[in-house]
Amino acid sequence: MHKKIFENYPPKDKSVLIAVLQDVQHIYGYLPENALQEVADFVGLPLSRVYGVATFYNQFRLTPLGENVIRVCRGTACHVSNSANILFNIETALNVKAGQTTRDKKFTLETVACIGACSIAPVITVNDDYFGKVAVKEIPNILKKYSTPKKQII
Amino acid sequence: MKTFIDVCCKECWHSTEKPCDQFIRCCTEGPLCHHNPDCEKKFKQLNRELTYQEHNLPVIFIGKGTCGLASGAQKTEDAIRAELDKLNIKAIIETTGCVGYCAKEPIVDIKLPGKDRVSYCEVTPKIVSKLIQKTIVEKGIYKENFLGKYGPAENGYKNINDIDFFKRQMKIVLENCGVIDPTSIDTYIAHGGFKALDKVLTHRKQEEVVNDILASGLRGRGGGGFPTGKKWDFALKQKSEQKYIICNADEGDPGAFMDRSVLESDPYKVVEGMLIGGYAIGASVGYIYCRAEYPLAITRLENTIKNCKQYGLLGKNILGTGFNFELKIKKGAGAFVCGEETALIASIEGKRGMPKPRPPYPAVSGLWGKPTVINNVETFANVPQVFNKGVEFYASIGTKTSKGTKVFALSGKIRNTGLVEVPMGTTLREVVFDIGGGIPNNKKFKAVQIGGPSGGCLPEKVMDTVVDYESLKTVGAMMGSGGLVVMDEDTCMVDVAKFFLTFIQNESCGKCVPCREGTKRMLEIIEKIPMSYKNTANKVDQLQRFKGIIHLQRLADVIKDTSLCGLGQSAPNPILSGLKYFKDEYEEHLYDRKCTAGVCKELLTFTVNNDLCEGCGLCARKCPVEAIMGEKKQAHYIIQDRCIRCGMCVDSCKFEAIDVE
Numbered sequence: 139m140h141k142k143i144f145e146n147y148p149p150k151d152k153s154v155l156i157a158v159l160q161d162v163q164h165i166y167g168y169l170p171e172n173a174l175q176e177v178a179d180f181v182g183l184p185l186s187r188v189y190g191v192a193t194f195y196n197q198f199r200l201t202p203l204g205e206n207v208i209r210v211c212r213g214t215a216c217h218v219s220n221s222a223n224i225l226f227n228i229e230t231a232l233n234v235k236a237g238q239t240t241r242d243k244k245f246t247l248e249t250v251a252c253i254g255a256c257s258i259a260p261v262i263t264v265n266d267d268y269f270g271k272v273a274v275k276e277i278p279n280i281l282k283k284y285s286t287p288k289k290q291i292i
Numbered sequence: 293m294k295t296f297i298d299v300c301c302k303e304c305w306h307s308t309e310k311p312c313d314q315f316i317r318c319c320t321e322g323p324l325c326h327h328n329p330d331c332e333k334k335f336k337q338l339n340r341e342l343t344y345q346e347h348n349l350p351v352i353f354i355g356k357g358t359c360g361l362a363s364g365a366q367k368t369e370d371a372i373r374a375e376l377d378k379l380n381i382k383a384i385i386e387t388t389g390c391v392g393y394c395a396k397e398p399i400v401d402i403k404l405p406g407k408d409r410v411s412y413c414e415v416t417p418k419i420v421s422k423l424i425q426k427t428i429v430e431k432g433i434y435k436e437n438f439l440g441k442y443g444p445a446e447n448g449y450k451n452i453n454d455i456d457f458f459k460r461q462m463k464i465v466l467e468n469c470g471v472i473d474p475t476s477i478d479t480y481i482a483h484g485g486f487k488a489l490d491k492v493l494t495h496r497k498q499e500e501v502v503n504d505i506l507a508s509g510l511r512g513r514g515g516g517g518f519p520t521g522k523k524w525d526f527a528l529k530q531k532s533e534q535k536y537i538i539c540n541a542d543e544g545d546p547g548a549f550m551d552r553s554v555l556e557s558d559p560y561k562v563v564e565g566m567l568i569g570g571y572a573i574g575a576s577v578g579y580i581y582c583r584a585e586y587p588l589a590i591t592r593l594e595n596t597i598k599n600c601k602q603y604g605l606l607g608k609n610i611l612g613t614g615f616n617f618e619l620k621i622k623k624g625a626g627a628f629v630c631g632e633e634t635a636l637i638a639s640i641e642g643k644r645g646m647p648k649p650r651p652p653y654p655a656v657s658g659l660w661g662k663p664t665v666i667n668n669v670e671t672f673a674n675v676p677q678v679f680n681k682g683v684e685f686y687a688s689i690g691t692k693t694s695k696g697t698k699v700f701a702l703s704g705k706i707r708n709t710g711l712v713e714v715p716m717g718t719t720l721r722e723v724v725f726d727i728g729g730g731i732p733n734n735k736k737f738k739a740v741q742i743g744g745p746s747g748g749c750l751p752e753k754v755m756d757t758v759v760d761y762e763s764l765k766t767v768g769a770m771m772g773s774g775g776l777v778v779m780d781e782d783t784c785m786v787d788v789a790k791f792f793l794t795f796i797q798n799e800s801c802g803k804c805v806p807c808r809e810g811t812k813r814m815l816e817i818i819e820k821i822p823m824s825y826k827n828t829a830n831k832v833d834q835l836q837r838f839k840g841i842i843h844l845q846r847l848a849d850v851i852k853d854t855s856l857c858g859l860g861q862s863a864p865n866p867i868l869s870g871l872k873y874f875k876d877e878y879e880e881h882l883y884d885r886k887c888t889a890g891v892c893k894e895l896l897t898f899t900v901n902n903d904l905c906e907g908c909g910l911c912a913r914k915c916p917v918e919a920i921m922g923e924k925k926q927a928h929y930i931i932q933d934r935c936i937r938c939g940m941c942v943d944s945c946k947f948e949a950i951d952v953e
Contacts, residue, residue, distance in 0.1 A: 155642035156625055160584070181642070194644040194801075196626035197584055213546030214741060214777045215703035217791050226938060230916050251628060251795065252546035253585060255362050256703035256775070257394030257710050266587075268362030274943045 150182040155191055159198060167203040196251075204239040204246035206284045211261040213252030221260040225249065227274050228262075231281055244285055295478050297603065299334050308604045313612040315604070316490040319481045342482035344403055350383045350428050353401035353409075355470055357390030357556045358588055359549075359710075363397035364416065371417035372400070375424050383428065389557020391470025393457055394710035396439060399470070402427050408443035411452055457708050460727055462689070464681070464697045465673045466713045469557035474592055477599040480560040486605065488679035492568050493613045501572040502528055508678045508686040509695030514540055514631070514668030515746065515772045516858070517694070517761035520675075523665055526655035527573040530663035535575040538659070538666040539566055540636060541582040541589070544628035545744030546795065547775030550699040551669035553711055555582070555589035558673070559596040563619065565672030567605070568679070570617045573665055578619045581636055584626060593621055628745075628799035632857045633658075633666045635801065646801045647857035668773070670699055690716030694760035702728050704777040705735065714759065721755040724778055735780040739874070743772025745792045746862030748869025749785060768869040770862070784891035785874040786881050790818045792866040800859065807860030810851040814867060817844055821881050822892035841882065845871065890952055893937040897953050902927040904949035911941035911950065 143161045147154045158181065162173050169192055178188040192198045210216075210225045225236060232240050232247060239246040255261045258270030264284055269276075296319045297306075303326040306312035314324045322335045340346035352372060356365045369385065376383055391399055396413035403409035404427070414437055415423060426434040433441075433449060440452025452458060463469075473479045480486070492501055506521030527535060539562060543551040555562060566578050582590055597619050600606040608616050622640050629635045630645040637659050639645035658664025674696060678686045687695050694716040700723060703709050707729030714723060724730070724740055731737050739749040748769035750757070757763050761771050779788065793815040802808045817840030820833070848864030855861045871878065880886050887895045900911075900920075905927040912920040912928060919935045922928030930941070942950045 153640065153642040156639065157623065160623060160625065191642070191644055194627065198625060212795075214744070214775070214788075214791070215547050217546075218704045218777060218779050218783050218788070223939060223943075227940070227943075230938075230940070250585065251544060251626075251799070252548075253358075254543065254549040254552040254583075255359050256547050256549055256701060256777070257359050258362055258397075259703060259709075261362065268358070270359075270362045 144180050147180075149180060152181055152183060155181050155183065155188065156195070159188075159192060163198060168199045168201055171200075201239070202243075204243045206244060206265055207246045207248060209248045209250045209253070209263045210236070211253045211255070211259070211263075212249045213256055213259070215256035215259040216252075216261060219259040223274060224260055224262065224272055224277065227277050228281070231277060245281075294334075294338060296338070296481060299338050300331050301328060303328065303331070306604065308601070308607060311604045311609055311612045313494055315611060316481065316486045320484070320487075338478075339482050342476075342479050344409065347384065347403075347405055350381075350405065351386055351403045351409075352383055353386045353388045353403070355390055355397060355399040356387045357470075357553055358586070359390055359394040359553075360397045360399065361588075363394075365398040367417050368398045368400065368415050368420065371420040372424065375421050379424065379429065381424075381428060386473050387475060388472065389469050389474045390553045390711065392461075392466055392553070392711035392713075393439070393708065395708050396710075399439065404428070404431060407431075408441050410441045410449075411439040412437040413439040456729070457710075457712075457727060460718070460722060461713050462697050462715045463713050464677045464689075465554060465561075465670055465699055466558075466711065467677070468561065469553065469711075472558070474557050474559055475595055477560060477596070477603055480558075484680065485560055485676075486564055488676035489564050489567050489605070490611065491679055492571060493611050493615060498528060498572050498574060501568065504683050505572070505675070505678060508683045509690070509693075510671065510674055510678060510686070511694060511761065512668060513670035513674070513698065513774070515743065515770065517771060520667060520671055523655055523667070524569065524573050526653065527575075527663045527665045530656060532663050534577070534662045535573055536659045536662055536664040537566055537570045537573065537575040537578045538636065538640070538664060539578065539580040539669060539672055540631065540633070540666050541580055541586075541669045542624045542631045542636060543583060543586075543669070543773060544631050544799075545746075545773045545775050547701065547703055547741065547744055547777040548773040549701045549703075550711055550774055552583075552586050552589050553701075554669055554673050554699075555586070556592055559589075559592045560600075561673045561676055562669055563593075563596055563600060563606075565667075565675035566619065567610070567617055568675050569665060569667065569672065571615050573663070575665070576616045576618065578617065579622050579640055579659075580619065581622045581624055581630070581640060584623045590621060590623060597621070627801070628795075629801045629857070629859050632859060635857065636666065637664065644801070646803045647859075649856060670774075691758065691760045691763075693762055698759060698771070698774055700759075700774045700776045702776050702778070704741075705731055705780040705783070706778040707732050716760045717758050719756050719758050720750065720776075723759070723776065724755065728776075728778065731778065731780045735782065737778070738781050738783055739779045739785065741777040741779065741788070741866075742775070743770040743865075744775050745795050746770060746858065746865055747772045748865045749779070749788060749873065750869070751873045754873075768865070768872055770865070782889050782891070784822075784887050784889035785870050785877045786818065786821050786887070787889075787891045789866050789870045790815070790822075793818055793863075796859070796863045800863075804854075804856040804860060806851045806854040807856070807863060810847060810855075811860075811863050814844065814847055814851070814864065817841065817847075818867070821878065822887060822895055824885070824894035837882065841878070893939070896937050897932065898930050898935055898937060898939075898941065899951050899953070900928050900930055901949045901951050904947050906947055906949070908946070910944050910946065914940045914944040916940060 178185045236249045306315045318324045323331045400415040401411045423434050440455045445451050502524045510520045511517045627645045630639045632647045634648040635645040654664040697713050699713045741749045754767045797811045800807045820837045907925040919931045
């Protein structure tokens with residue numbers, strides 16, 4: 139699977155490291171250890187350097203994601219609109235802390251510095267869907283919407 | 293619809309292999325190289341169609357920026373399409389970006405053939421059928437959701453630029469935002485796009501372009517406010533076979549979203565600005581470093597680059613002038629420090645995004661050691677307008693040291709959230725109260741936070757400060773990227789300081805000690821302020837609380853003076869401005885152990901109001917620590933030792949029976 143990614147980039151070019159890692163993460167949802175080694179060989183850097191980059195940037199994760207990813211915006215505008223409370227409520231509802239995945243692998247809860255949708259604060263996103271002006275009361279409904287199992291499409 | 297590439301006859305020979313230097317002028321005035329009445333008619337017709345002056349079907353514009361989509365613009369569009377199908381009406385549906393009035397999204401404009409374009413706000417799927425019935429079927433104006441119309445006012449329906457939100461604004465950067473289709477290059481050209489590039493490439497030498505930008509007084513809009521012309525001049529004077537130009541779209545400041553909006557709503561203008569910059573300094577490769585958190589902006593940019601290549605506006609020998617320019621997108625990976633220019637360069641090179649000491653400045657030795665110019669999205673969006681509107685005109689707007697306009701992102705506790713563009717020299721009061729509409733829910737204004745984590749919180753008494761780089765510095769804030777977060781009496785300033793320090797602490801790259809360790813110590817001190825020691829009764833900690841405050845000012849000064857990059861140097865700003873303007877509030881937390889705003893949870897006490905409690909038991913069920921007890925249908929009570937002050941009971945109570953003090 140990585141070979142397909144590597145086809146798009148010139149080998150031994152150190153500058154493509156971040157882009158390659160982004161593509162790998164796009165496929166797996168995280169950066170598996172063996173993939174990091176392959177990427178290191180491909181760009182011609184020691185694994186330690188690749189690991190250094192992977193841990194520096196917030197986007198990269200070394201553990202797998204849950205089925206749905208909830209991102210709670212913790213920007214200034216959201217903060218003054220009480221997003222800390224929203225986060226706390228989701229944390230209690232899912233029984234995880236920010237940055238963790240629920241045991242049934244249904245949800246991963248993350249915080250993000252700013253989504254850039256400050257005009258409709260507080261904002262949370264679930265996968266690619268945005269929810270603006272979120273009230274604490276709406277949270278159970280939002281969670282319910284995503285926790286019902288998806289129908290298998292044959 | 294036809295495009296400018298294929299509208300003409302065989303006489304037009306413009307292609308990427310053999311570009312024509314008159315192509316841009318030809319599109320709007322054409323054809324210029326040959327005389328053919330038929331072609332002339334076709335060009336005119338296409339221009340009229342693209343500027344929406346002539347069309348047979350009703351045109352429906354739907355604002356689909358991120359804020360529009362988050363407010364449900366896609367659902368509105370689906371409802372409109374379904375309604376049109378049901379009524380069997382044919383219409384053109386156009387996607388536009390964000391007009392700036394985010395509080396009123398989703399915004400839908402409707403233009404009937406031969407009539408003025410009318411803007412409607414808060415168009416939810418519920419009102420779609422009424423809206424279509426009134427406007428397209430009955431050809432009237434739907435009064436209830438009317439926002440403004442383009443063209444002269446009539447029957448009490450105001451022009452959109454005369455409504456309170458837009459009245460005091462001056463649109464230079466945001467001119468096209470929300471008005472044109474950001475995905476179509478033809479629309480951009482028909483609205484006067486790439487004219488500045490055409491003028492620069494064919495009539496100006498590199499030095500002349502740099503001098504024009506210098507004379508216009510344009511300064512970097514990313515925060516620092518360094519004169520753009522000077523930066524370009526340094527880079528131009530460097531002798532090197534390869535130079536680079538970079539657009540900094542790593543808008544990490546929480547509370548700022550103007551770059552996102554510009555990239556989503558008018559990406560061609562940014563690319564045009566970069567082309568002009570590239571030509572001026574002699575760069576043949578450009579990068580746009582965009583946050584990965586802005587997927588829509590990246591998609592629109594990719595589309596823009598593809599179209600520009602197809603039209604011969606990117607690539608080799610642009611417009612037959614021998615100027616080569618290639619543009620690449622680099623996706624950021626979520627590091628706030630990468631907004632700093634040397635860190636951004638490191639990130640493009642594929643390294644950890646850590647800043648380097650300057651000098652050498654990037655204009656001398658930047659990306660891969662070559663001269664590099666880095667400008668912000670808004671700066672680049674200003675560049676074509678300097679040439680379109682004229683250098684003198686641009687230099688005439690604003691104050692003595694700051695020229696042009698500035699886009700602000702209004703958010704927080706304010707009525708009209710959204711993007712506003714005002715000339716430099718406008719007072720903060722005008723921006724917040726006249727344009728922003730003041731504070732909702734009859735609350736009292738407390739502060740406005742300007743400049744993100746590097747800026748400061750300004751109270752009511754300095755609201756008459758005018759917007760320019762110098763004045764904002766004198767009151768202890770900075771322009772920053774232009775996020776304005778308004779705070780009301782329910783916001784606690786100690787909590788805000790804690791919030792920003794946590795942010796800085798998380799985002800500090802760790803390279804230099806003052807920033808890495810200093811901000812950590814500052815955060816510890818601030819965290820101790822609202823801490824309650826009721827349970828532990830630890831005297832030593834109480835002492836530390838006061839000791840910390842004594843050292844806070846000095847610590848902040850040292851961090852400011854000794855940090856390596858802008859992130860660290862400006863990190864103490866939120867604290868310093870807080871101590872300067874909101875000392876009372878800090879003291880109230882320290883000595884009275886109270887938080888009037890009701891934010892610092894450890895200083896609050898929750899009690900049940902016996903008169904209001906109906907004994908429904910909802911709060912007891914919701915309480916995560918089982919601190920609420922009581923018989924059914926009897927007033928409940930809270931066990932204070934167990935209470936973690938999470939506020940769940942307040943949110944769940946239907947009778948407002950929980951008192952917070």
